[in-house]
Amino acid sequence: MVAHSSDGLSATAPVTGGDVLVDARVSIEEKPPRSLDSTQQATEEERVQLPTVDAFRRAIPPHCFERDLTRSLRYLVQDFAALAFLYFALPVFEYFGLFGYLAWNVLMGVFGFALFVVGHDCLHGSFSDNQVLNDIIGHIAFSPLFSPYFPWQKSHKLHHAFTNHIDKDHGHVWIQDKDWEKMPTWKKLFNPMPFSGWLKWFPVYTLFGFCDGSHFWPYSSLFVRDSERVQCVISGVCCVACAYVALAIAGSYSNWFWYYWVPLSFFGCMLVIVTYLQHADEVAEVYEADEWSFVRGQTQTIDRFYGFGLDETMHHITDGHVAHHFFNKIPHYHLIEATEGVKKVLEPLFETQYGYKYQVNYDFFVRFLWFNIKxxxxxxxxxxxxxFRTTLEEKAKAK
Known part of the structure; x- marks a missing residue:
C-alpha cells in the first residue's frame, strides 16, 4: 500500500538495515515545535516504533548480499566500453555543432557517473569478497574521473554511518537558520545559480573540502592518521597521472580542456544532482544527536526514478538508494530486489514520516535547480x- 504526499512523494515504509548494528527497537516521540512560531504548539505525534536492522535483513533474500566478481567486472568493462564508444563517435556528435557537443557531454556525464557507481561498490566492499581487489578496481574506476578513491571511501562511509545527522553527516551541507543569518550574500546566492552544480563536485567539495575536508590535501580535516594521509597521496597521484595521460593523448591544453575536463564537469554535475536529490526534499527531516538513530536517519533517504533509461544505465543507485543506505554491502545489481524487501517491512508505517519515500522524477534536473532555490x-x-523553512511555513499556512 502506498500513500502519496501532496508533492507526489510516496510514503510507504521501507528502510534498509545497514552494516551498522542498531538498537533492537527505536521509540520516537515528537515534541512541540520551538521555532517558526514560538507560540504555535503542535499536537504530539503518535509514538512510532521503527523496525530493527535485523528485520530488514530477514526481509531481503540472502542472495542479494552475495557478490559476483564476474558480474561486477562485466559492469566495469561495460561502462569503460560505453565511454570509449562515445569518444569514437565524437565526430558524429560534433557534426551537429554546439547542440551535438552538448549532447555528447551529457552522455559522458551519465556514463561517467555509471563508472563512478562501480567504483562506489568497491569502496563499500560490494564489488568482490577481496577488499584489496576492491581497492585496486576502485582506483581504476575513480582515477580517470579525477576522484581520489581512498579519501572518498572515508568521507562516504561517514555519510552512511550518520545519515541526516545535523552535525555528523558532512556529505550534505545542512544549513540552519543560525548559519543562514551569518552567511555573506555571495554564499546565499551560490546554490540558486544553475552553474553551481558543475562546481560543487570540483573544486568546492573534493579540492576545497567544503565541508568534509579536502580529498586531495593529506593534511585536511578529513584525515586523522598518517596511514590515511599516505592513502590520500596515493589516490591523488593516480588522479593526476590519469589527467596527464589524457593531456598526452589530447595533444594540447585546449583539446584536454574541451574533451576531458568539460565532460568531467558534466559527470560531476550528475554526481551532485543524484546525491542531492537522494537526501533533500520538502518532506525530509534532519536530526540532532538526541533524536537521531541509524534507522531513523535512513528513513529520510529518497528513491527517485529518473526514467529515460537513466536508472538502469546508472546501475539503480537512483531508485534503489534506500536499500543501499541500510545495507551498503549489497551490490548494485541486487538493489531493486532488495528494495522490495525493504518496502514490505516499512509498509505498516506508510502514513508516518518514516515510510518508504519514492518519487518519479522525469524532471530531475529542473527539480534539482528548483530545490536549490526553495x-x-x-x-x-x-x-x-x-x-526546511519553506516546508514548515507551507504547513502553517495550510492549517
Missing part, C-alpha cells in the same frame, strides 16, 4: 528535529 535552510520542527 530549500534554503533548516529550522526546528520540534526539539531536536529540523525541516
Amino acid at each position: 530549500l534554503d535552510y533548516l529550522v526546528h520542527k520540534t526539539k531536536g528535529i529540523l525541516q
